Amino acid sequence: MPRARGSKHPADGLPRRRVAAIQRRLLRWYAAHRRRLPWRRARPDPYRVWVAEIMLQQTQISTVIPYYERFVARFCNVAALAAADEEEVLALWSGLGYYSRARSLLRSARLLIERHDGRLPRQRDLLESLPGIGRYTAGAILSIAFSQPEPAVDGNVRRVLTRLMLTKQKPVQRSRCQRTAAGRPRRAGAPAPGAGRFSEPTAAELEVRARDLVSSVPPADFNQAIMELGALVCRPSAPLCATCPLSRVCEARRLGVQEQVPSPRKQPATVRQSRAVALIHNNGRVLVERAFSPGTPRGLWDLPGTLIPENSEPRRHLERHLRSQGLGTRVGARLACVEHGITFRRIRCTAYETVLDGSALSESPAAGRPARRWVERSHLRSLPMGSAARRLLASCRRPI
DNA sequence: TATGCGTGGAC
DNA sequence: TGTCCAAGCAT
Incomplete structure (x- = not known):
């Protein structure tokens, strides 16, 4: 895109002086406040x-x-x-x-x-x-x-740039003359993003701004600086404007609406489910099965278990499940209750202890049944474990 | 454009 | 203990 003559950047209308001020303040702040992180090296690999x-x-x-x-x-x-x-x-x-x-x-x-x-x-x-x-x-x-001057817009950068360059929506009738934050006419009839009072830039507009800002500065430092500012200062809630190097050039701060933008995304409804698992062990070995019951990500090994329907008694239901899986046994004492999430579902997982005669179980899976194996407890760490097994074994004080 | 994909931390 | 929340990629 050819750069327009004059003192403005073409896409967002930012005066060059303001761009330079943002670059200078941000880099100076980063030099003083950057965190030492293992992947941050003088010569990045x-x-x-x-x-x-x-x-x-x-x-x-x-x-x-x-x-x-x-x-x-x-x-x-x-x-x-x-x-x-x-x-x-x-x-x-x-x-x-x-x-x-x-x-x-x-x-x-x-x-x-x-x-x-x-x-x-x-x-x-x-x-x-x-x-x-x-x-x-x-x-x-x-x-x-x-060290290429390429934009890297993550959630932090989106938040910082949105607040920095917020434009107030005019209360007049909107039509094709309505302009976006980037100065382009908004499609007639298209809904304005944001809470309604402010016009928030689209992803494409943010990338244009980020590209302008990262030009003519050290790209690695600048991109990490703006992300670092978002993480440490320009936080989603309770941003630390008093110590922010950009507060003097921040439009959201000037309007006093820094906590209202970017507008929060809709949170999907939480669905709760119950699951019961069995810690089946024998002679220091634990029975695990590969991602079968809902609640374990694909490819991970977890304790044998099943989802518990609403209004069912977990222990009874688990016993029935284990019998149907050829693990005919009565479950013993309740060990622990762990809760973990699969995306936006929360799964409350109750674990019961069971001792099973290892000779009674073949490791070769029957058709339609999950892969199972006995694992020495000391070797569990070398397996990709689901969260029920991982958290239970980490918190279980009793020796197996 | 909407949805699924995990987890740990803040409160 | 329960509830809310983050914000990239693939499909």
């Missing part, structure tokens, strides 16, 4: 940047750090990852959630070996063609690992 960015999708930094450390210690480069078993990759991911990220990471590593000499490509279209890499992640890798 593209592989490590990639792994970190995938783990950070929808996941908080404090959660990611230990997983990241273990992962890059085990798989130090693309080739090591590409040669791995999916089960081992999932085991290292176990507990981090969104397991398709791990599967995509492995598939991408193998594609990089096949097609790109084991290196991450430096072109956006090639990066975005890899499983698990979308608009944001490609921009993050290009800017952080390869």
